[in-house]
């Protein structure tokens with residue numbers, strides 16, 4: 001559906017996008033995650049045939065972007081960074097305008113489409129307002145409405161929730177979740193909670209390269225070099241402790257100590273490749289100690305992101321997820 | 322792959338641009354200035370010479386257009402570049418030619434309406450003048466056609482200037498300088514030596530306006546306006562394409 005092959009873009013000395021390789025399948029919703037300047041926007045601009053690639057190529061729906069730029073743009077919906085809008089147009093006029101430029105010449109059919117996207121994007125209440133007078137949340141909805149006016153199969157959204165307050169972020173995310181049901185979707189963000197909230201897959205970009213690629217869970221898992229088991233067994237503490245330490249593969253045991261809501265929690269560490277849960281179960285059942293709690297600690301995506309990009313900028317999500 | 326103009330998309334852009342002019346004070350202000358000055362020139366000649374002619378318009382209107390057209394075109398592309406909406410346009414299924422031409426035609430519409438309004442003067446003369454003091458229709462329509470073509474040429478220059486900068490003011494200044502060169506070249510021609518003089522005469526807009534104002538329709542003059550207009554439209558497209566690098 002979307003494929004990048006050694007995609008490269010330079011601006012003078014800066015290599016903004018450095019030999020990207022990835023493929024996005026039909027129906028996937030993929031998040032480009034990366035600090036500012038990572039090359040997210042530049043990559044999207046190459047996918048949408050706005051910027052030509054210096055090297056490599058981009059393929060959208062089996063069409064080479066460099067060879068068939070218009071055809072690619074016809075099939076793809078794009079929300080550029082910062083959601084630029086024609087300020088002096090009314091909301092419906094803006095949609096009609098983009099619709100006509102997208103080849104929806106038939107007045108009746110276009111009016112139908114405008115109605116449909118106004119409904120999908122919840123713009124009914126502001127349909128007659130000037131774009132320039134809209135709140136940020138509504139502006140974003142209008143940007144999305146413009147991007148889907150022609151009902152594209154592929155949507156590319158550059159930072160669709162940046163600059164919104166938490167409620168608006170929530171609304172726009174709901175809208176994106178609604179859209180993703182039928183579309184292949186690539187969105188970029190520098191907010192971590194966003195990809196966790198809406199994406200099937202995350203591609204972490206850093207300095208124009210892919211730093212990691214996987215589901216949010218995989219990424220959190222793959223970067224741990226240790227597995228940490230948090231567990232609580234109902235039994236004599238000291239015996240439990242030494243029994244845990246004697247499990248083959250357990251490298252260290254700490255506790256018991258309070259851990260979250262669990263009062264007597266032990267932390268058993270092992271190599272990342274070793275899963276001790278079954279051993280723990282066997283031990284507990286042979287000794288007759290009921291398991292009160294058992295969980296594996298995963299690095300949060302945020303920690304993964306920090307590790308990969310060495311960025312201090314990535315704070316916790318800027319909004320509710 | 323040969324790019325074919327997407328006529329309906331171009332017209333949609335042109336229509337939008339045309340409407341946009343009348344949603345802001347820009348077009349009105351320009352028109353008020355245009356008609357005030359032309360009205361003054363018209364009546365002044367009328368009463369001074371007591372002749373049924375609009376030749377007074379041919380005197381100062383070209384200079385006025387040198388200011389007004391850049392003012393009307395300065396925002397055409399610079400605004401889109403500044404606000405980022407150019408990226409929206411440029412990622413729609415449009416060629417850069419579609420965008421440039423759509424914008425240009427939007428301006429052409431406004432200019433056409435404005436110049437058409439000048440037809441009021443010869444019609445008025447026709448109604449007022451004594452039957453014997455016949456109005457020279459050839460001269461009158463030549464003058465109007467000259468102003469029309471000159472404005473379109475300036476419009477293409479202004480569009481190009483507007484593609485050069487995100488700032489409307491900068492775009493205006495660039496457009497004005499270009500237009501002024503074309504305006505002055507003819508006037509300065511007589512101070513230049515030999516061949517240079519002939520060249521300046523030809524490059525300058527004056528000589529071509531003069532022929533038209535005599536009611537003479539010469540293909541060389543039409544070609545002059547057409548080729549310079551086209552050249553600046555072409556430069557605009559080249560510029561838009563280079564923005565994508």
Ligand SMILES: Nc1ncnc2c1ncn2[C@@H]1O[C@H](COP(=O)(O)OP(=O)(O)O)[C@@H](O)[C@H]1O
Pocket residue numbers: 011014015016034035036037038039040041042043
């Ligand atoms: N038009 C441009 N001219 C020069 N440098 C650019 C241009 N666009 C982007 N860059 C540079 O390319 C790098 C990647 O930018 P960008 O793709 O916007 O990153 P992101 O969207 O991830 O923040 C940055 O260093 C940026 O300064």
Ligand SMILES: [Mg+2]
Pocket residue numbers: 037040041042081158
């Ligand atoms: Mg960006």
